[in-house]
Amino acid sequence: GQNIDQPTEMTATEGAIVQINCTYQTSGFNGLFWYQQHAGEAPTFLSYNVLDGLEEKGRFSSFLSRSKGYSYLLLKELQMKDSASYLCAVSDSNYQLIWGAGTKLIIKP
Amino acid sequence: GAVVSQHPSRVICKSGTSVKIECRSLDFQATTMFWYRQFPKQSLMLMATSNEGSKATYEQGVEKDKFLINHASLTLSTLTVTSAHPEDSSFYICSTYRDPFSSGSNEQFFGPGTRLTVL
Numbered sequence: 486g487q488n489i490d491q492p493t494e495m496t497a498t499e500g501a502i503v504q505i506n507c508t509y510q511t512s513g514f515n516g517l518f519w520y521q522q523h524a525g526e527a528p529t530f531l532s533y534n535v536l537d538g539l540e541e542k543g544r545f546s547s548f549l550s551r552s553k554g555y556s557y558l559l560l561k562e563l564q565m566k567d568s569a570s571y572l573c574a575v576s577d578s579n580y581q582l583i584w585g586a587g588t589k590l591i592i593k594p
Numbered sequence: 595g596a597v598v599s600q601h602p603s604r605v606i607c608k609s610g611t612s613v614k615i616e617c618r619s620l621d622f623q624a625t626t627m628f629w630y631r632q633f634p635k636q637s638l639m640l641m642a643t644s645n646e647g648s649k650a651t652y653e654q655g656v657e658k659d660k661f662l663i664n665h666a667s668l669t670l671s672t673l674t675v676t677s678a679h680p681e682d683s684s685f686y687i688c689s690t691y692r693d694p695f696s697s698g699s700n701e702q703f704f705g706p707g708t709r710l711t712v713l
Binding site: 526528530533581582585587 | 636701
């Protein structure tokens with residue numbers, strides 16, 4: 486079957502760094518996405534990885550290892566507004582997104 | 595600006611009535627649109643894949659006669675919740691993507707969502 490695993494909840498301190506991991510098993514692979522979702526709002530796109538390695542975009546970076554079925558989202562210089570759920574999603578062989586359950590990130594002052 | 599619009603953003607209705615939600619692709623022609631449902635504190639659940647000019651493909655456990663999908667044009671898909679009940683209260687979100695072969699990515703663009711409350 487297809488499966489995406491990510492931690493349910495994480496807590497970090499304002500100004501610190503946090504890494505959210507995602508492991509996946511899917512039928513085919515056409516890229517991995519990270520989305521941010523604030524409560525009551527639709528998800529917003531953060532990053533897309535289709536090749537191995539690190540993609541950096543400002544305070545956010547995303548890493549992919551296809552051989553290990555593993556990705557992480559790295560958030561630096563955490564701000565209170567980063568408190569949200571972070572969703573990992575994999576595009577399978579039919580370009581359909583398989584979603585993880587999301588990681589709720591709590592930022593403390 | 596917004597790539598996908600959704601209307602209405604919020605609707606409250608009585609049990610037994612039907613509610614129609616519209617999803618429009620504003621920036622490009624959308625052959626395929628997805629409809630998701632999200633209950634509080636849970637992840638997105640794909641309900642169905644809407645294909646322009648053909649019948650929608652429903653996920654297991656989603657009643658096609660209850661959740662009617664119409665994708666009559668390349669920019670508009672509608673979801674009608676028929677005979678709504680309180681358990682249908684949820685956040686409904688649509689999404690679409692550009693042709694991955696031409697764009698190089700199948701990033702999904704989401705509508706802002708519709709909060710449905712059935713009394």
